[in-house]
Each structure stands twice: as structure tokens, then as C-alpha cells.
Amino acid sequence: MYGQHQYVVHADPASVVADLNTEPVRDHEPEVTEIIEMPASSTESWAVASTLGDLHDQICTCMQCPLGHTRTNFVFGSGNPNADIMVIGEAPGADEDEQGLPFVGRAGQLLTKILEAVSLSRDEVYICNILKCRPPNNRKPLAGETDQCEPYLWKQIELVQPKLILALGLTAANTLLKNKESMTNLRGKIHDYHGIRTLVTYHPAALLRNPEWKKFTWDDVKHLRNLYDAS
């Protein structure tokens, strides 16, 4: 059960997430900072899907935005359909587009190691993105694309019913939380996303470019693990 989870940091986190800071876990939790309004329900047929499989089957041929025409594969999500933790990124990249799975490239491999560093496996959490199709050249999602695709994410969240969300990267965080706050302002706080406690950290792709930020992500995932153990 949730209360029985043991917080076991990987035996050798330095070998898993090189040069991550290993400061002790916080002994108090920051206050919840904001409450986000629940989005309106869609009237589309997929909105009444009762399982992730049903939802996938109903939206996997989506052409609601131009990215449907340029994708190789639709990237729905992967992991535990009843996960307590949902990890949400921005959009598929080239490897994800090729394989039809989220976070399978270099950044995805780093994400796997980051999760493993706090004894979480990819099968234990549910991983997806806000957009289900790759933006060309990995550019940032356009507002119209996000507007079209985000309701699918809302439905995924409704079906998974996670207790915690980890938003990866500023684009994902700003999109979920409907703000334009900086990463500095968003990290280290518990945000309330429709009643789900949500933490924000750097996208693994950003960590590959800026390895000095790994120590911040290490703090964030330890915080996530603490909340998970206490839930």
C-alpha cells in the first residue's frame, strides 16, 4: 500500500545520475501554491472512453492539428495504467516518433535513471506528453497544437487518477499550470493541478545540455519520492 513504500535511494546514485547532489531530503513540505480550474469536459466520443486502451484506439488516428500529417507514429503514453505518479513531458522527439513510445531516446534513458535513483521503475509510473505527435525539428508546441491535444491528456489523467504529477520542463509546466512562471519560481513548490499535487523539474533533455542542473532535479525527485511515500 502507499503508506508502506520504502524510500530507498539507489545504492549508487552517483553511478545512475552522475554528479547529482545527495543532500538530505526536505524535512518539511512547502505549501500548496495554487489551484487550477478543472477543464470543461469534451463532448467528443473519445471523452467517454473507460480505459486507456479505449482512449488510445479512439484518438490514435487523430488529425486535429497539422502534426498529425507529419508524424511517423502517434505517441500515446506508457507505464502503469493505475499509477500513483504521472510523469508528463512536452512532446515526442525523433526517437519517440520513430518508436511510438514516450521518452525512449537519450533524454528518456536519463529519465529512466532519474526514476531508478529514487527506486521508481518506468513500469510503476505512467509517462506521457502533452502533445501526442512530434513537432518538426523538435520545435516548441504551438498554442493551437496544445489547445487541440491537451484535452487528450486531461482524459488520460482522469483515467489514470494519479496522486502525484511530475511535470518535466518549463513548457509542460506552463501548459499544465496555465501560467508563464519561470522554472526557478515553479520548482520546489507543490502545485495543485485539479486536486493532484504537482511538482515541476527540468526536462531530461535540458539536463543533457546543462548537466549542472542535475542537482536540482535530484532534489525534485527526492521530494516526489517523499510525497509518494507519505501518500
Ligand code: SF4
Ligand atoms: S498532436 Fe494531438 S491534436 Fe495534433 S494530430 Fe497529434 S494527437 Fe491530434
